Amino acid sequence: MNIIKYGFRRYWKQYLPVAVFAQICSFLAITADLMIPLLSELLIDYIILDTEPSEKGIFSFLISGKYGAPRTFELFFHIAAAFGIFILIRIILIYIKNMTFQRLGLNMETDLRVDTFQKLMELDSETIAQYNTGELLQTVNSDTIMFKEFFCRMLPNMIDSVFVLTICSYLLTTINFRLLIIPVVLLPFFVIALTKFKKTARVNYSAIRGCNSTMNLTVQENIEAVRLVRSFTNEDVEKDKFNTSNENLKNAHLKQIRLSAKFEVIFSSIKQIAYIGSIAVSAVLVMKGYMLVGFLVTCSGYVMKVMDHISQINNIIFQMQQQLVAGGKILNFMNCQTRIVEAENAEETPEKPHIQFKNVTLDTEDSEVLKNINLDIPYGKKVGIVGETGSGKSMLLKSLVRIHDVSSGEIDIDGKNIKGYTLNSLRDRFSYVFQEVFLFSNSVETNIAFSSPDIEDFYIHKAAKDAQAHDFIMELSEKYKTIVGERGLGLSGGQKQRISIARALLKDAPVLVMDDSTSALDMGTEKKLLKTIKEDYPDKTVLIAAHRMSSVVDCDEIIYMQDGEIVERGNFEELMNLGGHFAKVYEIQENQRKSAIDYDTLDSEYETENEEKENRKKNVKKEPQKEVMLHG
Numbered sequence: 001m002n003i004i005k006y007g008f009r010r011y012w013k014q015y016l017p018v019a020v021f022a023q024i025c026s027f028l029a030i031t032a033d034l035m036i037p038l039l040s041e042l043l044i045d046y047i048i049l050d051t052e053p054s055e056k057g058i059f060s061f062l063i064s065g066k067y068g069a070p071r072t073f074e075l076f077f078h079i080a081a082a083f084g085i086f087i088l089i090r091i092i093l094i095y096i097k098n099m100t101f102q103r104l105g106l107n108m109e110t111d112l113r114v115d116t117f118q119k120l121m122e123l124d125s126e127t128i129a130q131y132n133t134g135e136l137l138q139t140v141n142s143d144t145i146m147f148k149e150f151f152c153r154m155l156p157n158m159i160d161s162v163f164v165l166t167i168c169s170y171l172l173t174t175i176n177f178r179l180l181i182i183p184v185v186l187l188p189f190f191v192i193a194l195t196k197f198k199k200t201a202r203v204n205y206s207a208i209r210g211c212n213s214t215m216n217l218t219v220q221e222n223i224e225a226v227r228l229v230r231s232f233t234n235e236d237v238e239k240d241k242f243n244t245s246n247e248n249l250k251n252a253h254l255k256q257i258r259l260s261a262k263f264e265v266i267f268s269s270i271k272q273i274a275y276i277g278s279i280a281v282s283a284v285l286v287m288k289g290y291m292l293v294g295f296l297v298t299c300s301g302y303v304m305k306v307m308d309h310i311s312q313i314n315n316i317i318f319q320m321q322q323q324l325v326a327g328g329k330i331l332n333f334m335n336c337q338t339r340i341v342e343a344e345n346a347e348e349t350p351e352k353p354h355i356q357f358k359n360v361t362l363d364t365e366d367s368e369v370l371k372n373i374n375l376d377i378p379y380g381k382k383v384g385i386v387g388e389t390g391s392g393k394s395m396l397l398k399s400l401v402r403i404h405d406v407s408s409g410e411i412d413i414d415g416k417n418i419k420g421y422t423l424n425s426l427r428d429r430f431s432y433v434f435q436e437v438f439l440f441s442n443s444v445e446t447n448i449a450f451s452s453p454d455i456e457d458f459y460i461h462k463a464a465k466d467a468q469a470h471d472f473i474m475e476l477s478e479k480y481k482t483i484v485g486e487r488g489l490g491l492s493g494g495q496k497q498r499i500s501i502a503r504a505l506l507k508d509a510p511v512l513v514m515d516d517s518t519s520a521l522d523m524g525t526e527k528k529l530l531k532t533i534k535e536d537y538p539d540k541t542v543l544i545a546a547h548r549m550s551s552v553v554d555c556d557e558i559i560y561m562q563d564g565e566i567v568e569r570g571n572f573e574e575l576m577n578l579g580g581h582f583a584k585v586y587e588i589q590e591n592q593r594k595s596a597i598d599y600d601t602l603d604s605e606y607e608t609e610n611e612e613k614e615n616r617k618k619n620v621k622k623e624p625q626k627e628v629m630l631h632g
Contacts, residue, residue: 003327004150011111012151015104019156022100026160029093032086034167034305039086041298042079046070097156105152112144116333124340125403126364131333134217138209139333146326154323158316161309168302168309175299182277183306186270190310193270197263202321204256209325211249218245260318267314271307278303340402342423349425350414352379352510355400355541359409362395362564369395370406371564377541379510382534384552385545386582387561393545394435396561397515400543401427431504433517435545437496444473445480447499451507459506466532467502468525469495493520501529511541518551523593526551549586550593558582 012019038059046063047070061067062082068074117140120128128136222238282299355377362370369392377383385393398404399411402423410417418426439447446453448460460480464470472495476482484490484499491499497520504512512533518526526548533542534554544552552558553572560568560575560582568580575582 003324003331006331007147007151007327011108011148012104015107018100019104022097022104023156023159025093025100026097026156027163029090029097030160030164031167032090032093034164034171034302035086036083037298037301038171039079039083040301043076044297047076047079101152101156105148108151109144109148112148112330113140116140116144116330119334119336123336123338127336127338132213132217133220134213134215137216137220138213139329142212143209143326143329146323147330150320150323150327154316154320158313161313161316164305164309168306172299172302172306178281182274182281183303183310186274186307187310189270190267190314193263193266193314197259197318198321200259201256201318202325204252204259205322205325208249208252208256208322209329211245211252215245215249218242263314263318267311271304271311274307275300275304340405340423343420346420346422347416347425349418349421349429351429353413353429353541354378354415355511356412356415357396357409358412360399360406360411361408362392362399362404363407364404369564370399372409373566375559375566377543379541380539381557382542382555383544384555384558385543385561386547386549386552386558386585389547391561392564393561394515395564397432397513397543397545400511400513401430401432429509430511430513431507431509433497433501433504433512433514435515435517435519437493437500437517439484439491439496439499441484443478443481443483444476444499447484448480448502448506450503455506460502463502463506464499466505466529466536467498468521468529468532469498469502472498494522494525497521498525498529505533505537509540511543512537513543515545516547519547523548523550530554549582549589 035058042059042062059082062075062078063070067078068076120136120140131139218241222242279300355375357373357375360370360373361368373396375383385396387393395404399406400418402418405419410419412418413421413426440450445457445460448463449455452459457480461470464473464480473480473482497517501514501517504514518529521529527550530544530551542555544555546552555571557569557571558575559566560580562581568575568578568582570578576586577583
């Protein structure tokens with residue numbers, strides 16, 4: 001019931017006046033439809049049969065003699081005209097009702113999708129990580145469609161059915177109350193069967209939804225990991241995984257189909273018993289003289305409508321289980337609370353932030369990833385952050401923009417805890433280049449201009465040049481207009497990284513954060529890139545996390561992290577003189593680089609020597625040929 005209340009108060013209530021108007025149209029259309037069997041009775045009793053006019057019903061005025069005597073074409077045409085009028089009224093009103101509810105349903109679906117997507121944008125990374133991608137896609141897309149169906153289709157149809165039952169019961173009572181005996185006797189059987197089927201249906205629909213989520217996740221992962229799958233020649237493994245998900249989804253649907261088939265058999269049987277029983281009762285009443293022959297057809301029609309709509313109510317309640325499952329998932333998702341909460345009186349972050357880490361510790365569910373971090377970063381300072389994998393470099397940088405909140409201690413900007421600033425203004429002060437590059441399925445220039453879609457091409461090209469991306473972009477088929485594939489497929493790792501860096505440079509935020517974002521670049525390109533950033537953006541604070549020690553040699557301060565702690569700090573000369581972790585790793589990397597250069601040199605010399613030998617052999621072979629030619 002909480003699910004229905006949530007949907008009504010949050011979404012459907014705003015459309016209630018229009019929904020009431022559409023429901024009134026539906027009631028009028030139903031009333032017009034229920035008048036038609038009474039007109040059929042007049043046709044049978046006063047046109048086909050020769051019955052004395054003794055009618056005291058709704059249409060008694062038609063047989064009063066004013067519109068023609070019984071068994072005359074004049075009376076026939078008047079009754080036929082009444083038929084046409086009611087049918088036309090019904091068609092027009094049903095059209096208005098259907099169009100109105102469909103519009104309201106689409107509006108509600110749009111509202112649901114906007115809210116669920118907005119919630120997705122608000123939630124922190126750890127909360128989102130509790131859901132897999134397939135589950136999130138199911139919630140934002142499929143569940144919103146399913147839940148709006150409850151209000152724009154199921155609920156109105158339920159109200160219509162109750163209205164039909166009420167009117168039909170009244171009309172049958174006015175004709176002969178004995179005609180209600182069969183429906184009343186069979187009603188408990190409907191209720192018992194429905195109660196039993198309803199619980200099973202909800203379980204089945206939950207299983208179907210879960211299988212759909214798994215299927216979405218399987219397909220989505222294989223789209224993203226297509227190159228990885230092919231490189232490991234694991235197509236058969238992924239096909240088996242997909243086939244398993246597909247088979248589970250099929251079996252879940254088959255289970256529900258079997259339940260629906262049983263449901264249909266039982267309720268159809270009850271309906272047929274009701275119809276046959278009603279015909280029998282009507283026939284007895286006609287033979288006993290309690291009602292006219294025409295009423296037999298009319299009453300059997302009303303009884304069938306009663307049974308049809310009792311069945312429809314049962315079907316609606318049966319199908320509602322699917323909508324309630326979807327609504328429950330939406331409600332649970334919308335009730336998720338982000339762990340990153342903005343203060344009520346949050347202020348705007350200063351334009352030139354002075355950043356300080358004060359005894360910062362950050363715990364996750366598994367371990368302590370940052371331990372007592374103290375770091376002072378005045379505006380304009382260049383800081384390098386190095387360390388082995390898992391040392392806490394990325395977590396330290398992410399905590400700056402509150403992707404993760406610290407467990408103890410605090411991060412200050414201009415002496416104030418960052419939790420006291422608005423999230424938008426805080427994150428707006430940082431240009432973040434993530435370790436894992438993501439490019440949208442759009443043009444190169446659109447990806448670069450992500451922060452300022454309407455910016456002039458001059459600034460896009462400048463950012464690309466500063467990021468050392470301009471040259472390779474100009475070699476692409478459509479240059480800056482080239483569409484890159486989903487997640488940047490079609491570009492090399494280094495090319496994607498440079499576009500990502502250009503995107504961050506174009507944002508032109510006061511603080512540039514580069515989280516191991518040059519790992520795929522060769523050292524020459526990286527050196528040019530870092531030199532350009534230092535020369536063209538001298539006033540910015542630059543934070544560089546890297547595995548390659550050469551990436552941070554020009555920084556004002558370098559910190560070396562190990563197991564979430566800062567174990568060494570200083571500038572390049574100081575750390576080399578210290579002879580600690582940084583110096584050792586730097587020397588190892590330099591030796592590896594020099595060895596690679598030596599191997600390249602040897603390979604080059606070897607190739608040159610081979611070319612010279614080949615040329616000498618060719619010259620030796622040619623000399624005798626020349627002599628032969630001369631003597632010839």
